[in-house]
Amino acid sequence: MQNNLFNILKKELRELFRDKKSLVMMLVIPIFIPLLVIGMSALFDMQANKNIEDFNKIGFAYQLSEEEKEIAENMDIKITYGTEDELKQKYENSEINLYVTKENNNYILNTGSNDNDSYAINLMQTYFDSLKQYMQANYLSNNNINPNEVLNIINVEENIFEEDDNYFTSYIKNYAFLFIIMAITVSATYPATDTTAGEKERGTLETLLTFPIKSKDIIVGKFLGVSISSIVTGVISLILAVISLVIAGNMFSIYDGIDIMFSGTSLIFAIIVIIAYSFFISGLCISIASKSKTFKEAQSALTPLTFISFFPGMIAFMVGVETTPILSIIPFLNFTLLFTDISNGNINLLNLLLMGISTIIYITIVLKLIIKQYKSENVLF
């Protein structure tokens, strides 16, 4: 390492770790990750383990036969009778979750659209499936036909392979890892703005340019300073994500039977992606911020980056995009895709290599552009 590059890096790190705002950006943002993991786990756990008492109070605007009552009782349905108007009133008073009206053989399920109402509809659809099956079997028996020969001609069994993840846990893990990418972006934004546009606005850039230092050393020193800050945020975020997933695993039943411990290899590759993304985003932030005249202007210019860093990965996750060699070289998307792959235990060395090589190329181009800018006097104005 050249001496003046080291001097600039030392100066940048000293300023960075002594500035309260930079420290807040670096250390406080990762705290949101445990909140996200525990919060989402609690929400999904509540949905997965819905108590039947919350949605089994059903009103009937007609009298049930003994057979219907038996089916309802077997399904834990709490029966309430009344006229349509009385049941409507009871529904509005939240005394029942749904009420059924009947015209000839046409049954109508009356309810609203909240969470418990949806569960009540599912419950009643199961109830009517059972009732239909009972009535069909009864009809066939009365006509001397064995119901099993008609109704159960084929037999369907479910053989579900054991998976490492279920829908809920993979959703939570992917979002936690996406949030790490966003935390790194936010963490890079402030120091990149401060060290370029901030330094220009405060007037210290002029002093720096009178020193016998090559533009390359100034830029690389600043770039490494911002990158180190982002890597610190990324690694803290990763540690907190892993710890909070382990805690959530012990607290909520949605994680039952799922191994949420990350292997050492997964963690090492996750750190490699964090480092690569930190370098990439730091270079990009510095190149954008150094074109701005003021701190405020730079911040406005960098705000979209926070969203750009998050959305491609989120959309890819929602539509189920899988990582390919081509996608591994597309900036932003490659980091989030590979990161979520690693979080799910899928490590593809070719894709990781392509991500690494493309990132080095992008960083080199970006740094060359910034160095060119710092060689020109325009950087002062």
Next chain:
Amino acid sequence: MIRVDNVKKTFVRYKSKKEKEIFYANNGISFEANDGEIIGILGPNGAGKTTLLRMIAGILEPTEGTVNFDDLNYKENELEIKKSLAYLSGNTKLYDTISCYELLKMCADIYGVVDKQEERIKEISKILNMEGFLYNKIGNLSTGQTQRVNIARCMVHNPKYYILDEATTGLDIISSQVILNFIKEEKTKNKTIIYSTHYMEEAENICDKVIMINKGIVITRGTPSKIKEKTNTTNLRDAFFSLIGGVLDAE
């Protein structure tokens, strides 16, 4: 010796959103500053003093012309020249979050002052009476104290040339006297000092030669006494107005 040869600097000025024009901040300025000389660059605000000094300090590049330090020029020897000069302006800002000591140490490291670095920092802080706040953060210092730290920063590598741009502007009488004493002291060590100011009386007291500029061009040059004699005035302020034809013309 510093040799400024036919230096021109143009900037683009926007008259309206669509209409722009190129104007000369400096238009063909030449002079020489010999070892042990204090050269005063005088002129009103907007005359082109800061642009000229920034070009001499290597912050801006001349559109035309050259600046040479002995036999060295910026195109081929930028780092070497920058190692031998110190630039200080009235607007020079320092890093608020670091202490004076840390700043001086950083500057010493950058300029390659390795031998007896600690002693050098202590010596300078004694000369500039900074011992009381040497370990304080720069952000907590007064304007005068900050400017003293700035001088210390300039002295740390014992430069051969000083480029001082309105270094006393906005300072109280004591702080500005510290700077003037420093300039006089460095002259005795055979240092070359280029010093811009719009305080004509100040320049009259310390400069060996004066170059008056207005609207980017040199309007006169010489020793203060020669200029006064030439313009038949008793001070440089009157000499300046007599050369440009009064206050309204200067505007």
